Amino acid sequence: MGEMISSIAHQWRQPLNLLSLKKDLLILSYENDELDESLLLEYNKSVDDTIRYMSKTIDDFRNFFKPSKQKELFDVVQSIYDVVNMIQSQLNQQAIKLTIHHESQTIEFLGYPNEFKQVIINLIKNAQDAINAQKLKGVIDIYLTENEECVTIEVQDNAGGVPDTIRSKIFEPYFTTKFQKQGTGLGLYMSKSIIERNMNGRLSVENRNNGALFTILLQKNRQGLMGEG
Ligand SMILES: Nc1ncnc2c1ncn2[C@@H]1O[C@H](COP(=O)(O)OP(=O)(O)O)[C@@H](O)[C@H]1O
Numbered sequence: 011m012g013e014m015i016s017s018i019a020h021q022w023r024q025p026l027n028l029l030s031l032k033k034d035l036l037i038l039s040y041e042n043d044e045l046d047e048s049l050l051l052e053y054n055k056s057v058d059d060t061i062r063y064m065s066k067t068i069d070d071f072r073n074f075f076k077p078s079k080q081k082e083l084f085d086v087v088q089s090i091y092d093v094v095n096m097i098q099s100q101l102n103q104q105a106i107k108l109t110i111h112h113e114s115q116t117i118e119f120l121g122y123p124n125e126f127k128q129v130i131i132n133l134i135k136n137a138q139d140a141i142n143a144q145k146l147k148g149v150i151d152i153y154l155t156e157n158e159e160c161v162t163i164e165v166q167d168n169a170g171g172v173p174d175t176i177r178s179k180i181f182e183p184y185f186t187t188k189f190q191k192q193g194t195g196l197g198l199y200m201s202k203s204i205i206e207r208n209m210n211g212r213l214s215v216e217n218r219n220n221g222a223l224f225t226i227l228l229q230k231n232r233q234g235l236m237g238e239g
């Protein structure tokens with residue numbers, strides 16, 4: 011919920027500024043006696059467009075965070091592009107370069123796509139936080155690979171990694187090193203539970219290439235056996 015509200019707040023800042031600006035311009039043109047019908051219609055259309063965009067933002071996020079009811083076949087590659095497209099403006103603003111590396115155009119997996127997307131968001135948000143805390147030129151790389159047995163998703167950042175002293179604690183509920191308002195300490199706990207309890211996978215972390223590397227391993231062959239006992 012908190013994540014959703016802050017994402018919406020972010021997407022709304024710009025259109026709100028635009029509406030405020032349009033309102034000022036409207037008054038100004040009236041005062042300068044420039045407000046004829048065509049100008050009025052132009053303002054009207056631009057305000058309508060902005061409002062429609064804001065309303066669409068709410069719908070998008072609502073659909074996005076709606077929990078999936080049952081396992082479905084989804085495309086891991088597409089899901090990750092969906093997530094990244096949604097937060098691309100934030101990443102641009104923070105000058106973080108995020109690249110998705112994958113050989114196959116689609117990687118199908120039977121699981122919970124919405125929950126899976128939340129996990130990816132959590133991992134990217136943590137990488138963003140770690141990058142911003144270090145005030146460095148941020149780079150996030152996501153690697154997607156599959157073989158006959160499993161699908162692997164790796165999220166690598168360049169923000170120094172997880173200190174050894176806390177590595178064993180970061181998946182515990184409420185464990186956070188962030189100031190109270192910025193961290194709930196639930197992101198990784200929930201992510202691990204989604205991947206390991208609901209999707210039969212593994213979520214782990216190690217330090218590599220001067221950053222943290224979070225690895226999601228999703229077992230393929232067990233899916234077919236599910237339901238058959
Ligand atoms: N990419 C990362 N780099 C360094 N530390 C991380 C990273 N991701 C998570 N952490 C550490 O793990 C802790 C727990 O993360 P999380 O469960 O998402 O909670 P929160 O983000 O609310 O603090 C963070 O507070 C941080 O100390």
Ligand SMILES: [Mg+2]
Pocket residue numbers: 132135136195196197198
């Ligand atoms: Mg987090």
